Amino acid sequence: xxxxxxxxxxxxxxxxxxxxxxxxxxxxxxxxxxxxxxxxxxxxxxxxxxxxxxxxxxxxxxxxxxxxxxxxxxxxxxxxxxxxxxxxxxxxxxxxxxxxxxxxxxxxxxxxxxxxxxxxxxxxxxxxxxxxxxxxxxxxxxxxxxxxxxxxxxxxxxxxxxxxxxxxxxxxxxxxxxxxxxxxxxxxxxxxxxxxxxxxxxxxxxxxxxxxxxxxxxxxxxxxxxxxxxxxxxxxxxxxxxxxxxxxxxxxxxxxxxxxxxxxxxxxxxxxxxxxxxxxxxxxxxxxxxxxxxxxxxxxxxxxxxxxxxxxxxxxxxxxxxxxxx
Amino acid sequence: xxxxxxxxxxxxxxxxxxxxxxxxxxxxxxxxxxxxxxxxxxxxxxxxxxxxxxxxxxxxxxxxxxxxxxxxxxxxxxxxxxxxxxxxxxxxxxxxxxxxxxxxxxxxxxxxxxxxxxxxxxxxxxxxxxxxxxxxxxxxxxxxxxxxxxxxxxxxxxxxxxxxxxxxxxxxxxxxxxxxxxxxxxxxxxxxxxxxxxxxxxxxxxxxxxxxxxxxxxxxxxxxxxxxxxxxxxxxxxxxxxxxxxxxxxxxxxxxxxxxxxxxxxxxxxxxxxxxxxxxxxxxxxxxxxxxxxxxxxxxxxxxxxxxxxxxxxxxxxxxxxxxxxxxxxxxxxxxxxxxxxxxxxxxxxxxxx
Ligand SMILES: Cc1ncc(C[n+]2csc(CCOP(=O)(O)OP(=O)(O)O)c2C)c(N)n1
Ligand SMILES: [Mg+2]
Numbered sequence: 001x002x003x004x005x006x007x008x009x010x011x012x013x014x015x016x017x018x019x020x021x022x023x024x025x026x027x028x029x030x031x032x033x034x035x036x037x038x039x040x041x042x043x044x045x046x047x048x049x050x051x052x053x054x055x056x057x058x059x060x061x062x063x064x065x066x067x068x069x070x071x072x073x074x075x076x077x078x079x080x081x082x083x084x085x086x087x088x089x090x091x092x093x094x095x096x097x098x099x100x101x102x103x104x105x106x107x108x109x110x111x112x113x114x115x116x117x118x119x120x121x122x123x124x125x126x127x128x129x130x131x132x133x134x135x136x137x138x139x140x141x142x143x144x145x146x147x148x149x150x151x152x153x154x155x156x157x158x159x160x161x162x163x164x165x166x167x168x169x170x171x172x173x174x175x176x177x178x179x180x181x182x183x184x185x186x187x188x189x190x191x192x193x194x195x196x197x198x199x200x201x202x203x204x205x206x207x208x209x210x211x212x213x214x215x216x217x218x219x220x221x222x223x224x225x226x227x228x229x230x231x232x233x234x235x236x237x238x239x240x241x242x243x244x245x246x247x248x249x250x251x252x253x254x255x256x257x258x259x260x261x262x263x264x265x266x267x268x269x270x271x272x273x274x275x276x277x278x279x280x281x282x283x284x285x286x287x288x289x290x291x292x293x294x295x296x297x298x299x300x301x302x303x304x305x306x307x308x309x310x311x312x313x314x315x316x317x318x319x320x321x322x323x324x325x326x
Numbered sequence: 327x328x329x330x331x332x333x334x335x336x337x338x339x340x341x342x343x344x345x346x347x348x349x350x351x352x353x354x355x356x357x358x359x360x361x362x363x364x365x366x367x368x369x370x371x372x373x374x375x376x377x378x379x380x381x382x383x384x385x386x387x388x389x390x391x392x393x394x395x396x397x398x399x400x401x402x403x404x405x406x407x408x409x410x411x412x413x414x415x416x417x418x419x420x421x422x423x424x425x426x427x428x429x430x431x432x433x434x435x436x437x438x439x440x441x442x443x444x445x446x447x448x449x450x451x452x453x454x455x456x457x458x459x460x461x462x463x464x465x466x467x468x469x470x471x472x473x474x475x476x477x478x479x480x481x482x483x484x485x486x487x488x489x490x491x492x493x494x495x496x497x498x499x500x501x502x503x504x505x506x507x508x509x510x511x512x513x514x515x516x517x518x519x520x521x522x523x524x525x526x527x528x529x530x531x532x533x534x535x536x537x538x539x540x541x542x543x544x545x546x547x548x549x550x551x552x553x554x555x556x557x558x559x560x561x562x563x564x565x566x567x568x569x570x571x572x573x574x575x576x577x578x579x580x581x582x583x584x585x586x587x588x589x590x591x592x593x594x595x596x597x598x599x600x601x602x603x604x605x606x607x608x609x610x611x612x613x614x615x616x617x618x619x620x621x622x623x624x625x626x627x628x629x630x631x632x633x634x635x636x637x638x639x640x641x642x643x644x645x646x647x648x649x650x651x652x653x654x655x656x657x658x659x660x661x662x663x664x665x666x667x668x669x670x671x672x673x674x675x676x677x678x679x680x
Contacts, residue, residue, distance in 0.1 A: 029536075029537065029539065030537050030538045030539060033538055033611070033612050034537065034538035034611060034612055037537075055538075055539060055543065055544070056544070057505075057508035057536075057539065057544040057545070058475055058476075058505040058506060058508050058509060058536045058537075058539065058544070059508045059509055059510060060509075061510050062508075062510065085473070085474075086474065086475075088474075089476070089509065089510065089511070123395075124394035124395055125394070125395035125396060126395045126396070126456070126457040126458065126459050126460065126473055127456070127457075127460070127473065128473045128474060129395060129396065129473070296674055296675045297675065297678060298674065298675050298677075298678050301455040301669070301674060302394075302395070302446045302454060302455050302456065302457045302669075303394040303395065303446050303457075304446040304454060304668050304669055305446075305454075305455065305669055305671055305674055308671040308674055309674065
């Protein structure tokens with residue numbers, strides 16, 4: 001098995017799915033000749049030509065809009081937006097159209113569209129280039145929101161997302177792109193959407209995270225275990241919407257405590273929804289209030305302050321201890 | 327491939343063409359053709375030099391890892407920012423772009439505060455939390471650079487509308503690139519500006535590329551006549567030589583005068599070239615390595631310096647001294663930034679609301 005970083009794993013998923021299904025089309029700004037801002041689509045135009053790897057004009061509302069039309073007409077478009085902070089001219093198309101076709105038509109029509117975009121901090125970039133705004137997508141009924149944490153997940157989840165009959169927002173953690181390599185099978189595989197995964201078992205507390213924050217969660221759990229303090233169970237959410245409440249509830253019922261980590265702003269962040277659901281499903285099993293470790297309710301600051309904005313291992317450990325000692 | 331060699335001066339095109347009085351032979355005396363005083367002409371050169379030095383320093387700092395994120399520099403396009411802003415008053419507005427350092431400097435921004443912002447220092451324009459793409463200076467009518475391509479378009483037109491409603495004669499100039507020409511909002515605001523006869527100048531810098539996307543591949547317009555689009559809104563338009571500060575000045579001046587006089591919006595398209603990559607570190611895979619060579623020969627700074635010398639408005643020694651002064655000013659800006667404190671993390675959540 002080859003060791004791949006996330007950029008290569010995603011590129012491979014796209015390439016293999018385009019080979020398998022001639023209806024899969026990649027489109028976006030600079031995705032062809034240039035291979036994309038983060039070089040995720042490198043080599044695709046050489047392999048599949050400009051008909052299937054389309055360099056579009058600079059027009060996000062158009063990119064998403066015509067991807068919807070292609071999806072309705074039988075294609076499987078995978079649109080790239082260069083940074084998630086640039087998607088908002090196209091947000092109208094996602095919210096007002098892509099997400100509604102199935103429900104509006106009582107299941108007759110469907111929009112098998114994927115919008116891929118890097119998100120999140122850790123790359124020392126300016127505000128629109130560092131945001132983590134999954135909650136404003138998860139709030140939209142009819143939209144799936146996927147957030148892989150590592151190269152293996154990215155390949156399997158993206159393959160499933162392209163094959164999925166519904167519109168999927170695929171958030172790629174920019175700071176993970178080239179940060180880690182891991183074994184990724186050469187052959188195609190799918191990781192089902194809407195299923196979380198317990199990546200580390202533990203009896204004391206359930207630690208919930210996704211995307212780039214999963215590494216922070218794992219390190220925090222490892223540290224507490226190596227210090228012989230607590231056995232923390234780590235749940236990798238993988239798909240924000242639809243959300244796998246069964247896996248999360250089962251874990252919290254077992255541990256009686258939960259901490260949720262995300263780098264998005266706290267208010268109305270997805271942690272709030274998870275916390276509410278835990279309360280509804282397992283309040284009598286809770287030994288302590290559910291705590292959240294999040295970004296602040298402000299736009300991400302420039303490089304120098306970024307480390308204060310992002311949750312880190314120290315902070316997560318601190319919150320776990322506070323929850324344990326409640 | 328469309329012809330991307332420098333064309334020199336091109337003609338006004340599309341819509342009713344503005345009268346750019348006396349845009350004739352370069353040999354003519356600058357003072358006579360422009361109506362500008364010698365010190366004003368010299369000021370144009372000095373501003374371009376200051377921008378060039380600022381951008382060179384930015385590129386160095388970025389490569390050294392001291393400016394983080396992404397930084398888009400402006401080398402080659404200096405005549406546009408300076409030519410345009412030299413037609414404006416302090417109270418006039420501009421909206422700028424992701425490639426906005428030059429617009430800010432040309433409109434009267436302070437290089438010390440800019441450099442501090444780029445280095446993320448507390449003394450910067452945004453107190454070190456906005457960075458390269460978000461510099462604004464309300465005291466100079468600079469409504470902001472913008473990390474979102476096309477982000478300034480609505481803002482500029484709104485500023486123009488407020489000028490009109492308040493009965494002021496201020497004008498708004500909306501800078502954007504050829505790539506931004508394809509953002510949908512430009513259609514909305516062009517239509518509104520024309521319907522309401524607003525004092526705004528849509529100022530397109532055509533450097534032939536939006537990142538790797540060439541104008542030829544992505545912009546529907548005959549024979550590269552970007553300004554031709556304005557005709558659809560019945561907006562007058564001109565195309566000018568963006569490598570020539572005087573040509574830019576005169577074309578923009580006509581548009582600004584029209585706006586100030588109640589004549590409504592204009593398009594001005596400046597044909598120019600970015601000497602370097604889209605951002606510092608861009609490997610430039612999409613552009614022929616030698617494509618820049620003919621444009622370098624038309625470098626707006628030495629060429630305009632040569633014209634000032636030819637017109638006996640300056641000596642070579644003076645030109646050299648001004649260049650040294652620009653370098654000094656940027657060195658001082660860097661020193662100011664370096665000596666400035668980092669932002670205080672305890673302020674992180676401030677300034678979200680009043
Ligand atoms: C809405 C949005 N989409 C994409 C980007 C990424 N991006 C930044 S600059 C740029 C190209 C802009 O081209 P142009 O308008 O011609 O300006 P130039 O870079 O040539 O000065 C792109 C695609 C962005 N910042 N905002
Ligand atoms: Mg351009």
